[in-house]
Amino acid sequence: MTHNFTKRTLASVLAVLCAAGSTPASLLTNGFIGSAALTVSAEGVDPLTHFDAVEPTCTKDGNIEYWWDLLTLKFYTDADCENEITIYDTIIPATGHSYGEPEWTWSEDNSAASAVFTCSACGETETAEAAVTSEKKVYPTHENEGLIVYTATAEFDGKTYTDTKEEVLPTNTLEHFDAIEPTCTKDGQPEFWWDLQTLKFYLDPDCTQEVTIFDVTYPKYGHDFGDTAEWNWSDDFSSATFTGTCARCGETVTEKASVTAETTEPTCTSEGQTVYTAACTIAGKTYTDTRTVVLEKLTNTLPVITTKKGSGSVKLSWTAVKGAEKYAVVAYVNGSWKKLAEGNTDTYTVTGLTAGKTYKVAVIAKVDGKWITDVSNAVEVTAGEVSPYPEVSTEINDKEVRISWEPVSGAEAYAIAYYRSGKWRVLKQLPPSVTYYVFKNIPTGTYKIAVAAKLNGKWDTTGITNKAITIIIK
Ligand SMILES: [Zn+2]
Ligand SMILES: [Zn+2]
Ligand SMILES: [Zn+2]
Structure with a gap:
């Protein structure tokens, strides 16, 4: 009884110590077992002590069932002390906590x-604590709700754990447009996104x-x-067609073009040209092509002159030159050409000429601001004898008659005379610069009239009858 009591007491003490966190190894090293062994020995107790197996917990070591000889300090797995082990073989280490998947908690706003x-x-x-990221998986529009996904990531015990949470985003005022390749x-x-409320455009749904x-x-x-x-x-x-x-x-596109033409007129000194430009617009792009036609230099630069002999004068008439602004009558005098007169006309009477003498005259034209000084159209002219009676022409209009005449070289004045009762009488005298006159309200009848020039201070009327003309007013 005493032995058993003592043995149980010692085992109980060891068990209490073990339960308090001491391992058999620590009991050994701090000398407790040694003194216990001596105590047990002194009392003559059986030195072999039995230890129950102790299950380990998450945080505390356990041990296998074993026997310990307190005199020899040897450990055995059996009561017969046949299978000796070390003290370390007795220990079953603490298991550590067993954590599985976590429970997640989210804040109100995720x-x-x-x-x-x-x-x-x-x-x-x-x-x-987790780190939270969010991603809009579906952006809301005015037609569709959106979806945002929150992802929580936590590190625990060397492992990474994640959890996700979805949240519906309400519709808004955006219209979504897909990208279209041109x-x-x-x-x-x-x-892009178009806000139907503000009418603003955005490249992103945010x-x-x-x-x-x-x-x-x-x-x-x-x-x-x-x-x-x-x-x-x-x-x-005049027309052109594009194909490409x-x-x-x-x-393959075939398109009729519109053709415009721009002409630079030729002159007698330079060629002209007409540039034809064809243009057509296909799918917003304009295509053009040009053709150039050269226009020959003008050859029609010389007036063609006709002449009429007058009294001490020569009347020149000429054809028009294309583009001429002005004409000039030139005469070859003492070895060079001299301008006699210029104007925009097609006739000119050269006066003051000596009858029977030959003169060389030409008509030149001014084109594009330049005188074409080509006198290859020059003509030789001879004036008629100076006569006081110019060529007269009349123009009758009802009771009115217009009388005009060619100028007479050297005329100092003109007189219009009429014949009545067997005599010539002066009807009107006019200065030498005037070469026409109009009579009005003439009574019905037949009239005989003539025009004479005053030459060298004299009115010479011999032969006037031969030059008379007849006018009939009805
Ligand atoms: Zn036991
Ligand atoms: Zn645990
Ligand atoms: Zn194409």
Whole structure:
């Protein structure tokens, strides 16, 4: 009884010490077992002590069932002390906590989350704060709700744990447009969002990149005809047709062009040209081609002169020159050409000439501000005898008659005379610069009139009858 009591007491003490956290190894090293062994020995107790197996916990070591000889300090797995082990073989290490998947808790606005780990063995809990990220998986529009996904990531015990939470985003005022690649013939656009309320455009559904309507239009490319472009002109260049095959889309386009012409008139000194420009617009691009026709220099630069002999004068008439602004009558005098008169007319009477003498005259034209000094159209002229009676012409209009005459070289005055009752009488005297006169309200009748010039201070009327003309007023 005493032995058993003592043995049980010692075992109980050891068990209590073990339960308090001491390992058999620590009991050994701090000398307790040694003194216990001596005590046991002194009392003559059986030195072999039995230890029950102790299950380890999450945090505390356990041990196998074993026997310990307190005199020899040897350990055995059996009561017969046949299988000796070391003290370390007796220890079953603590298991550690067994944490599985955590429970997640999220804040109201999903901006924060934490993972709570519970030990399946002992029920102890640990909390790991998570980092939260969010991603809009579906952006809301005025037609569709959106979806945002929050992802929480926590590190615990060397492992990474994640949890996600979805949240529906309410519809808004945005209209969504898909990106469209422009083609040769159609405009494209980037992906964009249009706020139907503010009418603003954005390149992103979060409306951080506002743009203009022009930024959301990618203009069509237009065709790329390259060197397949071909122009077919009509013979007179009044029409042209464009044909080309696009290197980008393969389309062959035939288009009638509109043709405009711009002409630079030729002059007698330089060629002119007509530039024909054909233009057509295909898919927003304008294509042009030109053809140039050279216009020969003007050869029609010389007036063709006709002459009429007058009394001490020669009347020159000439043909018009294209583009002439003015004409000049020139005469070859003493070895050089001298200008006698100029004006925009086609006739001129050279006066003051000596009858029978030959004169050389020409008519030149002024074109584009320049005198064409080509006198190859020069003619030689001879004036008639100076007569006081010029060539007279009349123009009758009802009771009115206009009498005009060629100037007489050296005339000092003119007189219009009429014949009545067998005598010539002066009807009107006029200065030498005047070569016509109009009579009005003439009574009905037949009149005989003549025009004479005053020469060298004298009125010479011999032969006036031969020069008379008859006028009939009805
Ligand atoms: Zn036992
Ligand atoms: Zn535990
Ligand atoms: Zn194309």
